[in-house]
Amino acid sequence: xxxxxxxxxxxxxxxxxxxxxxxxxxxxxxxxxxxxxxxxxxxxxxxxxxxxxxxxxxxxxxxxxxxxxxxxxxxxxxxxxxxxxxxxxxxxxxxxxxxxxxxxxxxxxxxxxxxxxxxxxxxxxxxxxxxxxxxxxxxxxxxxxxxxxxxxxxxxxxxxxxxxxxxxxxxxxxxxxxxxxxxxxxxxxxxxxxxxxxxxxxxxxxxxxxxxxxxxxxxxxxxxxxxxxxxxxxxxxxxxxxxxxxxxxxxxxxxxxxxxxxxxxxxxxxxxxxxxxxxxxxxxxxxxxxxxxxxxxxxxxxxxxxxxxxxxxxxxxxxxxxxxxxxxxxxxxxxxxxxxxxxxxxxxx
Amino acid sequence: xxxxxxxxxxxxxxxxxxxxxxxxxxxxxxxxxxxxxxxxxxxxxxxxxxxxxxxxxxxxxxxxxxxxxxxxxxxxxxxxxxxxxxxxxxxxxxxxxxxxxxxxxxxxxxxxxxxxxxxxxxxxxxxxxxxxxxxxxxxxxxxxxxxxxxxxxxxxxxxxxxxxxxxxxxxxxxxxxxxxxxxxxxxxxxxxxxxxxxxxxxxxxxxxxxxxxxxxxxxxxxxxxxxxxxxxxxxxxxxxxxxxxxxxxxxxxxxxxxxxxxxxxxxxxxxxxxxxxxxxxxxxxxxxxxxxxxxxxxxxxxxxxxxxxxxxxxxxxxxxxxxxxxxxxxxxxxxxxxxxxxxxxxxxx
Ligand SMILES: [Cu+2]
Ligand SMILES: [Cu+2]
Ligand SMILES: [Cu+2]
Ligand SMILES: [Cu+2]
Numbered sequence: 271x272x273x274x275x276x277x278x279x280x281x282x283x284x285x286x287x288x289x290x291x292x293x294x295x296x297x298x299x300x301x302x303x304x305x306x307x308x309x310x311x312x313x314x315x316x317x318x319x320x321x322x323x324x325x326x327x328x329x330x331x332x333x334x335x336x337x338x339x340x341x342x343x344x345x346x347x348x349x350x351x352x353x354x355x356x357x358x359x360x361x362x363x364x365x366x367x368x369x370x371x372x373x374x375x376x377x378x379x380x381x382x383x384x385x386x387x388x389x390x391x392x393x394x395x396x397x398x399x400x401x402x403x404x405x406x407x408x409x410x411x412x413x414x415x416x417x418x419x420x421x422x423x424x425x426x427x428x429x430x431x432x433x434x435x436x437x438x439x440x441x442x443x444x445x446x447x448x449x450x451x452x453x454x455x456x457x458x459x460x461x462x463x464x465x466x467x468x469x470x471x472x473x474x475x476x477x478x479x480x481x482x483x484x485x486x487x488x489x490x491x492x493x494x495x496x497x498x499x500x501x502x503x504x505x506x507x508x509x510x511x512x513x514x515x516x517x518x519x520x521x522x523x524x525x526x527x528x529x530x531x532x533x534x535x536x537x538x539x540x541x542x543x544x545x546x547x548x549x550x551x552x553x554x555x556x557x558x559x560x561x562x563x564x565x566x567x568x569x570x571x572x573x574x575x576x577x578x579x580x581x582x583x584x585x586x587x588x589x590x591x592x593x594x595x596x597x598x599x600x601x602x603x604x605x606x607x608x609x610x611x612x613x614x615x616x617x618x619x
Numbered sequence: 620x621x622x623x624x625x626x627x628x629x630x631x632x633x634x635x636x637x638x639x640x641x642x643x644x645x646x647x648x649x650x651x652x653x654x655x656x657x658x659x660x661x662x663x664x665x666x667x668x669x670x671x672x673x674x675x676x677x678x679x680x681x682x683x684x685x686x687x688x689x690x691x692x693x694x695x696x697x698x699x700x701x702x703x704x705x706x707x708x709x710x711x712x713x714x715x716x717x718x719x720x721x722x723x724x725x726x727x728x729x730x731x732x733x734x735x736x737x738x739x740x741x742x743x744x745x746x747x748x749x750x751x752x753x754x755x756x757x758x759x760x761x762x763x764x765x766x767x768x769x770x771x772x773x774x775x776x777x778x779x780x781x782x783x784x785x786x787x788x789x790x791x792x793x794x795x796x797x798x799x800x801x802x803x804x805x806x807x808x809x810x811x812x813x814x815x816x817x818x819x820x821x822x823x824x825x826x827x828x829x830x831x832x833x834x835x836x837x838x839x840x841x842x843x844x845x846x847x848x849x850x851x852x853x854x855x856x857x858x859x860x861x862x863x864x865x866x867x868x869x870x871x872x873x874x875x876x877x878x879x880x881x882x883x884x885x886x887x888x889x890x891x892x893x894x895x896x897x898x899x900x901x902x903x904x905x906x907x908x909x910x911x912x913x914x915x916x917x918x919x920x921x922x923x924x925x926x927x928x929x930x931x932x933x934x935x936x937x938x939x940x941x942x943x944x945x946x947x948x949x950x951x952x953x954x955x956x957x958x959x960x961x962x963x964x965x966x967x968x
Contacts, residue, residue: 378858499848509726581930587937588936588937591938593850593856596945600850
């Protein structure tokens with residue numbers, strides 16, 4: 271993410287517009303810094319560009335009543351486009367690493383009698399410290415082939431995403447966006463509401479973002495997800511394509527609302543209590559894991575549709591798909607326990 | 620199981636040999652009743668034969684010091700043979716039903732927004748009340764084909780097991796065993812130790828059986844299994860054949876020791892407290908579920924080795940295999956929580 275800290279205190283008694291403008295200036299400066307860094311370190315530059323774009327877009331969304339919508343709405347759309355375009359390459363890379371690691375884990379035996387150390391308390395699967403090599407057999411061969419197939423497909427997707435990024439960065443569309451960001455460093459088109467004191471306006475708008483998050487999270491099947499091994503997420507593994515999407519979408523939505531809430535807190539500098547900040551950060555990490563597992567499962571299903579693959583390869587992909595849906599379920603479980611730690615009866619059952 | 624209740628109270632002050640003999644008589648009578656029932660209701664008769672054979676063998680094992688080993692050991696071996704032979708047909712039938720139900724569950728979408736009711740507290744997956752039909756797609760087709768393949772293979776295995784049962788029941792080997800059981804109704808070859816008072820001997824031997832169970836259960840990775848989504852059981856899904864066997868064997872062993880403990884309690888009529896009896900019954904059910912899931916997963920892996928299956932079929936079998944290993948993990952989780960409900964730190968993590 272964006273490592274920039276926004277730590278200069280705003281003047282006491284500032285207007286809402288002043289505080290928001292100050293935040294947007296900082297983030298726009300980060301964006302332009304990312305742009306100039308691109309020749310040196312592309313990955314770092316892109317992460318800075320994406321983080322800045324997401325934060326500017328998020329602030330414009332949450333504090334929408336303070337800026338001219340005729341200016342803000344199209345800018346937000348362009349920022350979302352850029353963020354999505356630049357995000358694809360690292361996503362494909364991360365997905366490939368995740369799936370190859372899962373295949374490795376599914377193919378090795380933990381040394382007998384050893385209890386692997388658990389990776390944190392989030393229910394994640396810790397790879398065994400000293401993996402024994404998988405001995406042969408058709409299933410192990412299938413795993414190797416499945417790994418090679420995924421590597422081929424995801425590397426191709428990554429290369430294409432890289433080309434698309436380069437093309438986007440050279441486009442007139444990006445040029446116009448960079449111009450708009452440069453303007454944002456100097457001036458932000460504010461509404462009359464922005465003239466009110468920051469304390470009178472910003473906490474209220476940030477509170478609305480928190481409320482949207484709370485409402486969306488409350489609508490999730492948290493009670494159900496807090497029961498381990500409910501097998502809900504894996505249920506979609508052989509169903510119609512749409513099944514997983516329908517099931518996952520509300521969780522993805524909460525992930526986005528959580529991000530907006532965290533960005534809003536950057537603007538208002540609402541410190542909250544440390545425990546609450548940590549809880550939001552942990553929740554964000556779990557929903558990120560949920561998304562990664564869900565998208566990795568989808569990539570596996572796509573690979574399984576490759577014509578003329580060997581049955582052993584397809585079998586390994588099936589195991590891997592179910593494993594990733596299992597990870598989806600594990601992330602939901604951990605999120606449910608984190609979000610509502612006092613689910614009645616959920617602990618013991 | 621054997622529905623016979625062994626409820627006649629033994630005379631107060633009976634010897635150990637008298638109490639054991641009385642129990643063996645009852646079970647031998649059940650065995651002979653099963654034999655005569657076979658013409659009418661084969662399934663019920665076989666269940667009675669198996670339940671009686673397991674109980675006689677179990678009592679001879681736990682209370683071994685009370686009977687002549689030269690007589691008891693070969694008899695136990697023959698009882699184990701019969702029990703295993705008669706058990707195969709219902710096992711194949713149960714496995715097929717379990718796998719078809721799992722395939723159905725993996726292929727349908729739960730109606731959106733509905734939270735299916737959890738099936739008890741054992742972490743089991745409750746099928747949705749009103750399954751929506753799976754719409755097409757290559758994966759759904761693969762699931763249908765995988766179901767047909769499993770149906771073919773397990774029905775064939777079932778038919779073969781049935782023939783083997785019939786052949787066994789007509790064999791001179793079975794004839795000799797039935798003769799031995801008939802003798803057991805009239806006389807049991809006891810050792811001098813059997814002349815001691817029942818209270819001085821039986822609780823001690825039954826206690827040794829409980830201790831063997833407690834030791835074996837304590838050697839299981841219960842702390843690890845009590846962490847949901849540790850992904851241990853699924854780890855073996857693509858590994859060498861031996862991986863799952865090595866991992867599952869200690870759990871299967873505890874299942875057998877648990878059964879011996881419960882049978883020993885039938886002999887001693889140790890009522891225990893009701894809560895403890897219920898706990899052992901629940902534990903037995905969970906380990907039975909563990910075994911069924913593990914053996915079902917193995918049957919799926921075997922089906923996946925069928926030559927010339929379509930990739931979509933293999934893919935569905937891979938998903939199903941992982942699902943059943945997931946069920947193995949869920950059973951271990953539930954057993955761990957039941958067996959040691961106060962695992963430190965296991966609740967919250
Ligand atoms: Cu919006
Ligand atoms: Cu490049
Ligand atoms: Cu023995
Ligand atoms: Cu028959």
